[in-house]
Amino acid sequence: MVDKKLSGAGLRGQSAGETALCTVGKSGSGLTYCGYDVSDLADNATFEEVAYLLFNGELPNQTQLDHYKTELYAQRDLPQALKEVLQRIPADAHPMDVMRTGCSFLGNLEPENDFSEQHKAANRLLAAFPAIMCYWYKFSHEGVEIDCVTEEDTIGGHFLHLLNGKAPSELHRRVMDVSLILYAEHEFNASTFTARVCASTLSDMFSCITGAIGTLRGPLHGGANEAAMDMIQKFSSPADAKTQMAGMLERKEKIMGFGHAIYRTSDPRNVIIKTWSEKLANEFGDTSLYDISVACEEFMWDSKKLFCNADFFHASAYHFMGIPTKLFTPIFVCSRLTGWAAHVMEQRSNNRIIRPSADYTGSEPRTVTPISKR
Ligand SMILES: CC(=O)SCCNC(=O)CCNC(=O)[C@H](O)C(C)(C)COP(=O)(O)OP(=O)(O)OC[C@H]1O[C@@H](n2cnc3c(N)ncnc32)[C@H](O)[C@@H]1OP(=O)(O)O
Numbered sequence: 001m002v003d004k005k006l007s008g009a010g011l012r013g014q015s016a017g018e019t020a021l022c023t024v025g026k027s028g029s030g031l032t033y034c035g036y037d038v039s040d041l042a043d044n045a046t047f048e049e050v051a052y053l054l055f056n057g058e059l060p061n062q063t064q065l066d067h068y069k070t071e072l073y074a075q076r077d078l079p080q081a082l083k084e085v086l087q088r089i090p091a092d093a094h095p096m097d098v099m100r101t102g103c104s105f106l107g108n109l110e111p112e113n114d115f116s117e118q119h120k121a122a123n124r125l126l127a128a129f130p131a132i133m134c135y136w137y138k139f140s141h142e143g144v145e146i147d148c149v150t151e152e153d154t155i156g157g158h159f160l161h162l163l164n165g166k167a168p169s170e171l172h173r174r175v176m177d178v179s180l181i182l183y184a185e186h187e188f189n190a191s192t193f194t195a196r197v198c199a200s201t202l203s204d205m206f207s208c209i210t211g212a213i214g215t216l217r218g219p220l221h222g223g224a225n226e227a228a229m230d231m232i233q234k235f236s237s238p239a240d241a242k243t244q245m246a247g248m249l250e251r252k253e254k255i256m257g258f259g260h261a262i263y264r265t266s267d268p269r270n271v272i273i274k275t276w277s278e279k280l281a282n283e284f285g286d287t288s289l290y291d292i293s294v295a296c297e298e299f300m301w302d303s304k305k306l307f308c309n310a311d312f313f314h315a316s317a318y319h320f321m322g323i324p325t326k327l328f329t330p331i332f333v334c335s336r337l338t339g340w341a342a343h344v345m346e347q348r349s350n351n352r353i354i355r356p357s358a359d360y361t362g363s364e365p366r367t368v369t370p371i372s373k374r
């Protein structure tokens with residue numbers, strides 16, 4: 001068996017192409033979108049502005065933003081045929097499979113006919129994803145056929161309104177907006193790389209995004225926010241968290257929401273979502289889940305020098321907002337769609353099919369023994 005670290009397994013540390021969209025870990029722990037620090041964007045922009053930035057390379061002025069939001073607003077509803085497909089997906093389906101099917105089916109109904117329609121396709125998915133998720137969830141879990149259009153001004157508020165059937169608080173609106181900004185883009189992560197590989201064959205936008213959703217689904221990537229939630233809910237107190245985590249490490253189990261392929265000392269998104277998680281815990285009136293999360297963070301750093309990635313405090317933050325755990329990773333889809341689509345556009349703008357080589361480790365050349373003699 002080849003040593004994973006020496007063989008460059010997982011393509012770690014190798015450049016697989018160029019991008020003008022994002023830097024990850026450039027100054028140790030930094031994250032920038034088109035040159036803007038993610039914390040600057042989280043403090044001073046909205047998710048729609050970030051989507052515009054990723055799709056166009058520049059932040060919009062007020063007129064451009066108003067126009068863009070009007071365009072997105074007009075595309076929130078779902079075609080009847082898609083609603084009928086969503087109605088047939090059972091309640092125990094994995095919500096990421098629902099997102100994958102929803103994306104793929106929309107691509108049948110409203111295909112990207114040629115690359116001149118790439119912005120149209122990306123914006124359609126951006127506007128429709130919250131409804132795809134909530135329409136299926138409310139129908140399959142509560143037997144309710146929701147109206148897919150709300151008057152909410154933002155995509156984050158729109159999602160919360162669809163889910164809860166009422167307008168969210170200002171705090172929840174703001175946290176959802178920040179969360180969507182934090183998850184929007186992350187260079188050549190696994191799901192984005194999937195989208196780019198698909199784009200490099202000159203495939204269509206819906207295929208690229210469908211493949212990316214399948215890649216994000218895994219617990220080593222986007223699925224970690226749900227897995228982190230399942231874990232912290234099992235801990236009864238900060239002390240219990242530390243004891244149980246020690247056991248997990250001893251058994252060589254992976255602790256979800258910790259560690260990163262690129263960052264070495266911290267994930268810059270963590271401090272931001274952690275602050276909002278604390279605010280939500282105080283508003284919730286019971287900080288125990290937040291306190292347990294902090295104990296996990298301390299324990300992992302002290303014992304393994306492993307830090308929380310973007311997913312860990314998202315778990316408690318989403319929980320405090322009353323979001324069902326199974327919808328955590330689909331929210332990531334609603335956000336990361338922007339990064340995926342921007343990378344698809346970038347790949348297309350200077351394309352060569354992505355086709356690396358492999359180091360062969362199989363048998364020496366040999367000849368086929370007739371089946372009667374094997
Ligand atoms: C938004 C996102 O997608 S962020 C990532 C979300 N994923 C998770 O939270 C899942 C848990 N984390 C992990 O599995 C990993 O840290 C990954 C997949 C994110 C990165 O994997 P790698 O690049 O292979 O990690 P890295 O090389 O830093 O690992 C170093 C060592 O720390 C260990 N390690 C890394 N993360 C963890 C963890 N969360 N729990 C326990 N041990 C860990 C590895 O097993 C490895 O040990 P080894 O040297 O004995 O094999």
Ligand SMILES: O=C([O-])CC(=O)C(=O)O
Nearest residue numbers: 185186188189190261310
């Ligand atoms: O970059 C990665 O490998 C994973 C990650 O944090 C992301 O996609 O947001």
